[in-house]
Amino acid sequence: AQSVTQLDSHVSVSEGTPVLLRCNYSSSYSPSLFWYVQHPNKGLQLLLKYTSAATLVKGINGFEAEFKKSETSFHLTKPSAHMSDAAEYFCVVSEYGNKLVFGAGTILRVKS
Amino acid sequence: EAQVTQNPRYLITVTGKKLTVTCSQNMNHEYMSWYRQDPGLGLRQIYYSMNVEVTDKGDVPEGYKVSRKEKRNFPLILESPSPNQTSLYFCASSWGTSGEQETQYFGPGTRLLVL
Numbered sequence: 001a002q003s004v005t006q007l008d009s010h011v012s013v014s015e016g017t018p019v020l021l022r023c024n025y026s027s028s029y030s031p032s033l034f035w036y037v038q039h040p041n042k043g044l045q046l047l048l049k050y051t052s053a054a055t056l057v058k059g060i061n062g063f064e065a066e067f068k069k070s071e072t073s074f075h076l077t078k079p080s081a082h083m084s085d086a087a088e089y090f091c092v093v094s095e096y097g098n099k100l101v102f103g104a105g106t107i108l109r110v111k112s
Numbered sequence: 113e114a115q116v117t118q119n120p121r122y123l124i125t126v127t128g129k130k131l132t133v134t135c136s137q138n139m140n141h142e143y144m145s146w147y148r149q150d151p152g153l154g155l156r157q158i159y160y161s162m163n164v165e166v167t168d169k170g171d172v173p174e175g176y177k178v179s180r181k182e183k184r185n186f187p188l189i190l191e192s193p194s195p196n197q198t199s200l201y202f203c204a205s206s207w208g209t210s211g212e213q214e215t216q217y218f219g220p221g222t223r224l225l226v227l
Contacts, residue, residue, distance in 0.1 A: 009152075032214060044155075044202065044218040051211065090154060098143055098209035099170065100216060102154030 002027045002093045006103035014111045019063075019078040021106045023091030026072060032094040033074045035065055038105075039087045047089075050074065061085070086110045114139045116219035118203050124225045125193055133188045133222050135203030142208055144186040145216065148172065149200040158201075161186055162209070193226045200224075 007022040025031060035047040048059025055067045065076045074091060091103040116137045125131055137144065145160040147170075157170030161180040175197055177189040186205075190197060201222045207213035 004154075034215075036218075043220040046215060046217070049215060094214055098145075098206060098214050098216070099157055099160065100145075100147075100155070100204075102147075102156070104152055104154045 002031065002095050002101050004091050004093050004101055004103035006089075006091050006106045008106050009104065010107045010109065012109040012111060013081045015083055016080050019076070019081045019085065019108065021076040021089050021091075021108065023074045023076065023103060024072055025074060025091070025093045027093060029096075033065075033067065034092040034094070034100075035059065035063070035074075035076050036090045036092060037087050038090065044090070047076070081108075081110045083110050083112060114217075116203055116205055116217055118201075118219040118222050120222060121220060122223050124227065126227050127194055128192050131190050131193060131224075133190075133201060133203075133224070135186045135188065135219060136184050137186075137203075137205040137217075138184065139205065139207075139217070140183065141205035141217075142183070143214075143216075144180065144203065144205045145170070146176070146178065146186070146188050147202045147204065149202060149221075155202060158188070193224075195226050198224060198226045 003026045005024045033050040036044040038044050048057045050057045050067045058064045063078045088105045088107050090105050093101050119134045146158040147155040149155045156172050159178040161167045203219040204216040206216045
């Protein structure tokens with residue numbers, strides 16, 4: 001079975017500094033990987049998706065993620081945090097049949 | 113506007129009183145799914161449906177039922193709710209189950225409190 005580990009439950013950064021949210025996965029085959037974002041009291045929005053094309057995936061709002069098979073990682077980054085980035089972020093792997101397996105989530109706090 | 117809608121958005125009920133949470137999508141998606149979100153656990157799949165009249169259990173199906181009589185609708189039924197079903201519920205849908213078709217789009221969520 002596939003699994004996802006988000007290495008930090010909370011991350012705090014200052015506005016204008018880089019963001020790094022870490023994610024490791026386990027999979028028995030080439031997975032599809034996603035990052036979703038959930039703002040307070042909102043639904044989930046797709047940030048970006050990896051499906052074995054380019055290993056560096058660009059998403060919305062300046063986020064990107066790099067797929068590293070040797071490290072089984074899919075970390076999410078952004079060069080400069082904005083106050084509106086404060087939210088909970090989920091790393092997700094898709095199993096066969098489109099079942100999504102979610103990490104436990106990382107809450108990003110952005111300080112002014 | 114392409115979207116997944118859920119109703120109600122908030123619900124307070126008592127143990128044992130049957131309830132239904134509706135989910136509807138207007139994108140002609142084949143695949144639909146229900147998840148529950150609990151703190152520190154992320155989202156876990158309850159049930160999914162590959163197409164009309166085709167449903168199957170996810171990871172946490174106990175205490176829930178679903179049906180898929182029409183392509184656009186996928187209601188979640190709690191026949192006898194219990195307090196451990198207090199949670200935030202999300203419905204999601206996608207065109208298919210692989211490649212570009214597998215991206216799931218989520219509804220706004222339904223927050224359920226069972227007393």
